[in-house]
Amino acid sequence: AQSVTQLDSHVSVSEGTPVLLRCNYSSSYSPSLFWYVQHPNKGLQLLLKYTSAATLVKGINGFEAEFKKSETSFHLTKPSAHMSDAAEYFCVVSEQYSSASKIIFGSGTRLSIRP
């Protein structure tokens, strides 16, 4: 079985400071891992995905995530927050080697940016 836990329901940072959104996963097989973002009243947009080619994954808008198998983590970071980053972020897990693989979402982290 697979599951994902987002450790913070709400994170607030000042503009220009680093962002860290934490995610831990559980998967029986090789996991597929993703981060999605949802801006207010907008659809879901893929930020980045883990491809197993590299443990550090770069996404859009300056976001990165590092896959750490020993810690079963896939935390999302950005060096410098921008006001436009205010949104809800979802960590997502799936299984690569199953023909009937679910896609499981975390409960989300709401990111607020202080001016």
Add this chain to the structure above:
Amino acid sequence: DVKVTQSSRYLVKRTGEKVFLECVQDMDHENMFWYRQDPGLGLRLIYFSYDVKMKEKGDIPEGYSVSREKKERFSLILESASTNQTSMYLCASRFHRQGLNTEAFFGQGTRLTVV
């Protein structure tokens, strides 16, 4: 671009009504998913289909059923709508091959209100 289209953006239905939510994708994807999104709970998987006529229960299937008679269309059915099914419903599709890390594409959502 992949397009996932949900038939309605907003629906208001009465308690006890049978409700159909329709989703169509145009990219010949094998996998299709139905989620509901509620504040603080993230996206919860209701049902998914890994191919035509194939379906699997997600985490919260009670009160719902699905139909996938054609590859491009995945329908969610509320047999007898209740007020606790008031929510945002999101459909997604994904190209799937074992070992490939493919992301899901989402529709814009249907906001269903049951009165």
